[in-house]
Amino acid sequence: MVRFLPVPLRLLRALRAIPLILAATILPVHADMLQDAAQSLRQGQYPQALTQVDRFLADKPRDAQGRFLRGVILTELGKRQEAITVFTRLTEDYPELPEPYNNLAVIYAQQKQYDKARQALEAAIRTHPSYATAHENLGDIYARMASQAYDKALQLDSSNAVAQTKLSMIRDLMSLSRRDGRPVTVAAASTAPIPSAPPASTPARPASAPLPVPATLPQAEPSRPVASAAAKPVPPPVQAPPATPASRAEPIRPAAADASAEVSRIVEAWAGAWSKKDVKAYLAHYARDFRTPGGVSRKTWEAERSQRLLKPGAIHVTLGNLRVEQESPDRAIVYFRQGYRSANLKSDSSKVLVMIRHDGRWLIQQERIGG
Amino acid sequence: MALFDPRRALLAVALCLATTMACAAGERYSDAGPEPLLVKVFDAIEAGSFEQALGQVDTLLQSYPNFRLGYLIKGDLLLARARPVTSFGGGARNAGDKVAELREEAIARLRGYRTKPPADYVPRYLVQMPADQKYALVVDTQKSRLYLYQNDKGTPRFVADYYITQGKLGANKHSEGDQRTPIGVYHVTASLPRQKLPDLYGSGAFPLNYPNEWDRQMGRKGHGIWLHGTPSATFSRPPKASDGCVVLANQDLDSIAKRLQIGMTPVIISNSIEWLSMDDWQAERKSLQAMIDAWRHDWESRDPARYASHYSPRFHGEGQTLSQWLEQKRKVGESKTWIQIATKNISMFRNPGKEDYVVVTFDQEYRSNNLSNTMKKRQYWAKEAGRWKIIYEGPA
Numbered sequence A: 001m002v003r004f005l006p007v008p009l010r011l012l013r014a015l016r017a018i019p020l021i022l023a024a025t026i027l028p029v030h031a032d033m034l035q036d037a038a039q040s041l042r043q044g045q046y047p048q049a050l051t052q053v054d055r056f057l058a059d060k061p062r063d064a065q066g067r068f069l070r071g072v073i074l075t076e077l078g079k080r081q082e083a084i085t086v087f088t089r090l091t092e093d094y095p096e097l098p099e100p101y102n103n104l105a106v107i108y109a110q111q112k113q114y115d116k117a118r119q120a121l122e123a124a125i126r127t128h129p130s131y132a133t134a135h136e137n138l139g140d141i142y143a144r145m146a147s148q149a150y151d152k153a154l155q156l157d158s159s160n161a162v163a164q165t166k167l168s169m170i171r172d173l174m175s176l177s178r179r180d181g182r183p184v185t186v187a188a189a190s191t192a193p194i195p196s197a198p199p200a201s202t203p204a205r206p207a208s209a210p211l212p213v214p215a216t217l218p219q220a221e222p223s224r225p226v227a228s229a230a231a232k233p234v235p236p237p238v239q240a241p242p243a244t245p246a247s248r249a250e251p252i253r254p255a256a257a258d259a260s261a262e263v264s265r266i267v268e269a270w271a272g273a274w275s276k277k278d279v280k281a282y283l284a285h286y287a288r289d290f291r292t293p294g295g296v297s298r299k300t301w302e303a304e305r306s307q308r309l310l311k312p313g314a315i316h317v318t319l320g321n322l323r324v325e326q327e328s329p330d331r332a333i334v335y336f337r338q339g340y341r342s343a344n345l346k347s348d349s350s351k352v353l354v355m356i357r358h359d360g361r362w363l364i365q366q367e368r369i370g371g
Numbered sequence B: 001m002a003l004f005d006p007r008r009a010l011l012a013v014a015l016c017l018a019t020t021m022a023c024a025a026g027e028r029y030s031d032a033g034p035e036p037l038l039v040k041v042f043d044a045i046e047a048g049s050f051e052q053a054l055g056q057v058d059t060l061l062q063s064y065p066n067f068r069l070g071y072l073i074k075g076d077l078l079l080a081r082a083r084p085v086t087s088f089g090g091g092a093r094n095a096g097d098k099v100a101e102l103r104e105e106a107i108a109r110l111r112g113y114r115t116k117p118p119a120d121y122v123p124r125y126l127v128q129m130p131a132d133q134k135y136a137l138v139v140d141t142q143k144s145r146l147y148l149y150q151n152d153k154g155t156p157r158f159v160a161d162y163y164i165t166q167g168k169l170g171a172n173k174h175s176e177g178d179q180r181t182p183i184g185v186y187h188v189t190a191s192l193p194r195q196k197l198p199d200l201y202g203s204g205a206f207p208l209n210y211p212n213e214w215d216r217q218m219g220r221k222g223h224g225i226w227l228h229g230t231p232s233a234t235f236s237r238p239p240k241a242s243d244g245c246v247v248l249a250n251q252d253l254d255s256i257a258k259r260l261q262i263g264m265t266p267v268i269i270s271n272s273i274e275w276l277s278m279d280d281w282q283a284e285r286k287s288l289q290a291m292i293d294a295w296r297h298d299w300e301s302r303d304p305a306r307y308a309s310h311y312s313p314r315f316h317g318e319g320q321t322l323s324q325w326l327e328q329k330r331k332v333g334e335s336k337t338w339i340q341i342a343t344k345n346i347s348m349f350r351n352p353g354k355e356d357y358v359v360v361t362f363d364q365e366y367r368s369n370n371l372s373n374t375m376k377k378r379q380y381w382a383k384e385a386g387r388w389k390i391i392y393e394g395p396a
Helices: A028-042 A046-059 A064-076 A080-093 A098-110 A114-127 A132-154 A160-178 A260-275 A279-283 A298-310 B007-015 B035-046 B050-063 B068-082 B098-114 B213-217 B250-257 B278-300 B304-308 B322-333
Strands: A316-328 A331-341 A346-358 A361-369 B121-123 B126-128 B135-140 B145-152 B155-167 B184-187 B204-207 B226-228 B240-242 B246-248 B266-270 B275-277 B311-317 B339-350 B357-368 B372-384 B387-395
Touching: A028 A046, A028 A064, A046 A064, A064 A080, A064 A098, A080 A098, A098 A114, A098 A132, A114 A132, A132 B068, A132 B098, A260 A279, A260 A316, A260 A331, A260 A346, A260 A361, A279 A298, B035 B050, B035 B068, B035 B098, B050 B068, B068 B098, B098 B155, B121 B145, B121 B155, B121 B278, B126 B278, B135 B155, B145 B250, B155 B250, B204 B250, B213 B372, B213 B387, B226 B250, B240 B246, B246 B250, B266 B339, B275 B278, B278 B304, B278 B339, B278 B357, B278 B387, B304 B322, B311 B322
Parallel strands: B135 B266, B155 B240, B226 B246, B311 B387
Antiparallel strands: A316 A331, A331 A346, A346 A361, B121 B275, B126 B339, B135 B145, B145 B155, B155 B246, B184 B266, B204 B226, B339 B357, B357 B372, B372 B387
8 A cells, every 4th residue: 555655865865886996906908898787777678788797797796886786787787686686795895895785775764674775874874974875774774764653653543544644754754855955866887997987977767868978986085085086188168267366375264163164265275276276276276184095195296186087178167055064163064065077077066175283274184975 | 973862852741750759669460562562662762772672662562563652762762863853753744743642542551551549549439349349440631541450359469551542631530522531430231342443442342331420310311321342553543532431442442352251340530540558448438338328317217307318309200200209218217116217239330530529339238127129229329528428329
């Protein structure tokens, strides 16, 4: 009697997330095969994607990224039980990765096994306490479990009227959870053997929609930031962003009770430096103790970022829905939507910056996608 | 995740329950029913241990699978993790009055549990139970509670208490269809098995003898006031939901049904039970026993004035007014040289509420020089100007 409701798109956000750290280990030839599978997946050609990923896994049966991709494809094909097996094994082999747990939770939620979904998400959060997607999904699961409980609480003796109440209530909760301005995006899988890439955004469903989307690699360790850069920049017909002073030019200001305005300005400046491909100004926005993605050395990371930024072609970074939460006089969390456009990449994603104030200057200590 | 503290919403319920009645130790009191677990849930919420509260709710729901109130609280506790819950049942949308009703149920159950009567107190109404009357039921409509007493050699002993539902518009039934529960001394008149009843009545039904003699005299109308169970889809109903019947959870009705004696077991329905200490109860009982004895002896004296002194000006009985009644007794008495009256198996139940009278039922053995008979008799005694007087008398 309960109509099956589609999983909120947001739930799927991490479904296709592929642990970045694993991507780097794949050889180019294999990567091509895997990329083909990922491409088929993006195009909604799931049987073909499955064939391709199986071919890849025939050579590299232990490959985490291939297995992960296979789990995603199986999920799309509605082969939930097989997908559960794939993701469960991944959690056994890589207990430190939150994504397989998260995807398990998504499938369990589809099956209305909310308690299992909850446990999986809690496991994801145990591995990475700051994994925003898992937190969001967990909120969803709790809301659905609550909705189930309310349904039982309000059941009428003659159940028709109640069934309507039930459905409209669930719809309401879901629309509520989407109204917060957070993106309804799905991260697409990619095998690109690059350490980082800009987050991709795509309408998740219907899957038949064209996906003019670039590859995306959400971070393997969400507690660490992921720097974004254009993969294949080409001179685009984009207008330059408004010129913004680089952070080093920012005057040192006295401590204010509410630093929102100042923090916002700094973040704008950071995006401006990025758009202007002003590497020096861009890097100057990062704190000395900035947590580099994958824990690489500061030097390696800076070199990598310089290389990305200086590739040919214009970069256009825009910010939207910027919100500053000041946790203390010297620490603020900044949430915003980051639009990224380069030659052949266009993405839209949620970004979180953890900013600290050091010697009167606000600097980026952590950079994360999502949440 | 920033979580709203659901304490405020749920405390609003808990705070309505400020304990008013001291509970003198209660190992004697049965903790059957969901209340002990429900109290643990609210205690955990008050202590801010939501995880623990959720665990307690799950335990509660395992024992009582259709307990809607439990699900409502569970909904709140779960939803509070996803987004703010601003009121009791706050996440339940389009719920109309249902949330309010469940809130009332929560309050009624917790209050009933937290304000159990002192262990050495008994309801004033159970003045005397005859030896063959094994149990008595006493209902408190204000507390939505039914108390089961066992007859322990004449002394009422508490057995268990249960949450009940009364009429939609409360107590003090007066007319047909007023959706109220009557107040008075009744007994069960029949047992209707589940198989013969619609699901609404749950596991069974026991009609009461409303309107009783007194009700009829007071012009009260209506019929079909039953003690019955709950539809299968739900564990319990809100405190005010019936058309006047007293409704119990099926498992509670089953547990009571085993003890009910058809035509015998009294069901006393009060607005708010008056409790007497055992000493006060004994004193009241002795004075009422003395009153019966005085009436019996004055009848045996064959002195019409002494006999008449026990009857109220507003007396009626068997279709007769006081003067008609006394005149008939006087005529009958003229032929008597001696009369002996014995009263056996006396039961005395005091009417709850404003109308203060005692319903006395006994086996009357009447012997005289020219006639002897035995009958079951019922009298209503009311206090007038400090003296007990008979206001009704007739065969039971």
